[in-house]
Structures are given as structure tokens and as C-alpha cells.
Amino acid sequence: MRLLSNKPKWSERGKELFMAYGIANVPGIGESDLAEIREMAQSAKDIAEAAAEAVTKFTNTINVAPSQSGSLTYNGNLLSPIWNGYDPNAMEIGGIQSGTDAGTYSVTFTPKEGYQWADGTTEAKTVTWTIGRATISLPVQSGSLTYTGSAQSPEWSGYDNEKMTIGGAEEGTNAGSYSATFTPKDNYQWSDGSVDAKPASWRIGKAEGSLSLNKSSLTLTAASMSGTVVATHEGDGVVSATSSNTSIATVSVSANTVTVNAVAAGTVTVTVKVAAGSNHSAPRNETFSVTVNLPNKTLANNSPEMIQQAAQSGQAANYWSVGDRIGIKLNGVVGVLNLNSTYYAIILGFNHNASVEGNKSIHFQFGKNVSGTDIAFTDEGYGNVYANNASARFVMNTTNVNTGGWKSSHMRQTLCEEFFSALPEAWRDVISPCVKYSDNTGGGNDTASYVTPTTDKVWLLSEFEVFGTRYVANSAEKNYQKQYDYYKNGNSKVRHKHNDSSTAVHWWLRSVHCSYTSNFCNVYSGGSHSSSSAYHSWGFAPGFKVA
DSSP states (O other): OGGGTTOOOOOHHHHHHHHHHOSTTSTTOOHHHHHHHHHHHHHHHHHHHHHHHHHHHHHTEEOSOOEEESOOBOOSSOBOOEEETOOTTTEEEEEOOOBSSSEEEEEEEEEOTTOEETTSOOSOEEEEEEEBOEEEOOOEEESOOBOOSSOBOOEEETOOTTTEEEEEOOOBSSSEEEEEEEEEOTTEEETTSOOSOEEEEEEEBOBOOOEEESOSEEEEESSOOEEEEEEEESSSOOEEEEESOTTTEEEEEETTEEEEEEOSSEEEEEEEEEOOOSSBOOOOOEEEEEEEEOOOSSGGGSOHHHHHHHHHHTOGGGTOOTTOEEEEEEEEEETTEEEEEEEEEEEEEESTTHHHHOSSOEEEEEEEOTTOOBEEBOOTTTTSBOOSOTTOOSOSOSSSOOTTTTTTOHIIIIIHHHHHHHSOHHHHTTBOOEEEEEEOSOSSOOOGGGEEEEEESSBOOOHHHHHSSOSSBOTTGGGGOOOOHHHHTTOOOOEEETTEEEEEEOEEEEEEBTTOSSEEEEEOTTSSEEEEETTBOOBBOOEEEEO
8 A cells, every 4th residue: 555655754743643633534545554553653652652651660679778978077967968869759768867876877759659779679779878976176174283292183274074084193292204094985096086085184293392401600610520401391302512712612412411531721612402303403502601711830929829729629739849849028017027928838738737737738837038049938936935025036935845736735825826917818818727736735756645636727747748768856756647748848948037048047846855845856957857945936937738
């Protein structure tokens, strides 16, 4: 049939009209043509229905399950995610759709009727979504702490016990570094994403140190060659000290005590330091002055006080020698002699007869004049006899007896006392009483028990102390006496008038002539031993001790 030979394209509307009105009324169409037309119409219908089914099937397929859009971070509030690809018309949502705490949650998506997943299934799919932990920073110590001796805890900047826990060293007492730990709680993390405990250091600083000394100055002498100063400070810092001149004084330290030792005369400054300790910083240094007063090697250049210090130190013999002399200005009346001039005392010995007369001493005797001549004091009545004279001269007694011996003699009780008063006060202050054994009974008997001690500041020498031999004195005296080194060394026993160096004199000794009732011993003008009547006026050569 030519009408259909080219199989025209039918529109859907044409097909409908054609089928509606049929082709029966079309002129020239036979049955065969009609069957073909029907076949074509059915084919067109099938194609159209298949096309419609394909379009519908494409439209109702869900290719992928929805996913969380963006991120959520814990803030303490209820949070819900935004979903990529979620179409409420095509699917149902279920499961946990909102949460507060950080963590992972699950929801389900189920295709609605007429919809399916790309794999053709329609079952619910589970999708997870998360709330991330909030980020926190590690706390740091706020402010500073200083050692107090009590336990302390730091203040923390950035610490929130709602967000983290604290552990480790949370408190301390001693100065130093400590380490606390901080751990994020469940909804928090560190900036690096970790959630493990992190250490945070903190410190207790050292307290300011202090130093004080119990003395600001120290004086050392021959009698006291060393001295101590005590340092008081806080903490366990080590004390040290230095001398500004070790040729004058050296220092040593034991614990908190600074010991200074004299070396030579002069002045130094000692600096005391305390090192930083465990809990205290090093304090400011403190100083004290040290004056070293030591004897001058020349006896005459020393004060009486210095000579006493040397004696008391037991070191006097290291500075001076037996026979050295020192000038002493005498001012006073002794008997009838008016003294107002300088005369020289000589050293007789050091620590003489120490077991009886005392250790750490210097014994002196007058003496010498300015020219170095050995002298004894004499008055205008020298060589004459003076009995019952109220203004007695240099006599042993005002009567011609030796009764009572040295102890009761006018010489001891009056003249020696007057001589002591004529000495300068500075010398009187350093002269020490000395125990001397003598015959204190007299009366012409050589009896040992007559020898007893007296304590004198000024005395006359005994026979044995000058000669080292007993001649006419009580034979027991030597048991308690020793010869003075000055005379033992061979120095002259000859003395001259104090105001006439050309005239040698007899000079009195304190020993009784044991065979006579009237005589005391003396040194003859030529230097030999002798004796004389008690009321003769002879030379006066007293001795004394500095200790």
C-alpha cells in the first residue's frame, strides 16, 4: 500500500486520532493495510510505554546515601548535622539525629515508596556523623611563688576544671621546678588533636637571702692572736670569708664561724659571703674590720698595755730579749728622794720561776740611766746609818734588826709601796702581784720554816736570784727561787748612783743574813755578795712583774 510505504512518522496525537477514529473510513485501505497499521500502532505504543517506564525508573533511584555536611564542634549545646544529598521526599531519616557530647552518632536513611538505592535495594542504610572535641590550650603558671617554708600551689592561667583534670606535682615546699599534668576531659582535646596528659612546669623561686654578723670589728693582740665572728644567715648556703691583706691577718671558716688569725700589726677588712642555698638567694656581702695590735720588736716602742698583752700571750720572748730596756717616767717621793725623771727598766727574764711565781710573765728591774749605765736609786744619806728616822732613807728597817724578815721590813711595807705610787698609772695597771719566797722571820737562825711566801707588786731581789748561789741567806730560800736569766747570762751586778754614774754603790737584797739578827744581804759595790746592818742607807734597785 503506497499510502504507508514510507511509514510516516506518527505523533502521539496522530496515533490517538488514528486509533480513535480508526482507519476503516479511510478510502482505499484494505484489511492487510489495516493489520499493518495496527501492528505499527501497537509497536509505537510499546515504545512509548517502555520510554515512560525508563524515565520513571531513572527519576526514583537514589544514587548515594546522604553524608554529613561540614563539621560540628562540641559547645555544650544540642547539635544536629546538616546532610549532603538528603531529600525528605525520597527517603525517611531515623536513628540519632542530634547530640551534645563529642563523639560519633548513627542515623538511618530508608527510600520511600517508589524509590530505591542505586543498587536496586530499598533497605535502610546506616550513616555516621560526628561532633568533634573542643580545642583547649595547656595551662601555664600565673604569677610567681617564693619559698616560705610552707607548702604552696601555683595559680594556673587557662585552667578550667570543667574541661580538664590536673595531676602530677600540684604543690611543693622547696624552691625549684615542678611538673603538673593536665588531661582533657571527654569533650576536649589539645590543639594538636591529642587527648593524653601533658606536663606543665611551674616554679617556686628562692627567697631573698640575708646575712648578719655579731661583730662589726675585731681587735687582735699578742695576748689574743685569734678571734671569731659569727655569721647568721637563712638557708644552707656555704659561708666563706676573705682577708684584704693576708700578710696582716688570715681567715678560715667552719660552718658559720669566721676565725681570724693575726700575722702582723695592721688593719684589714674581712669580707663575708654566703653562697646561694637550696631555698635562698645569695645575700649581700657583709664586712668587718680587724685591727692587729702586735708588739714592736723594739721594747721601748711599746706601751705598757702592749707589753702586758705580749706577756699574757706567752710569746713575749719571741719579740724581745733578756736585757732589753724601756724608759719609764717616775714621778713621786720615795723615802726622802724626789723622783721626776725617766729611768730604764731592764728585762730580767721571761716566765721566771713559773711554777712558783706564775707563767706568762715578764720580770723587770730598775735599772739603767739614759746612757745605759746600771744604776740603783740613792738619796743624800747614802752609806749612813739612820735609826728611828721618821723620814727614813733607803734602809731595810728604821732600827738595826732583821726581825720579821722581808715581810715586816720597812723597805717592803713603805719604800716599795711609795715606789709603786711613783710609777705612771699605765704601768701600775699592768704590774701583777708576784709570789716571792723569803725568810720572813729573821732573828739569826737558819730555819727552813722561816721561808714563807709574800705577794708583792714591787720587791727587792734575793741573794739566790742574783748570784745563783746561797752564801749567807737562809739555806731554804733557794728551794723556792731561781737565778734571774739576766744575771745568769753574765751581766754585771755592779750598779751606780742614779744621779752619778761614776760612783758604784752597794744595793739591797731582800734576803736576811741568817746568822745575824741585824743584817740583810746586799750586793757589794764591786758586784760581790755582802750583807749590812738593816738601818744603813744603800742603793735601791726594785723589781716588778708584768703579767
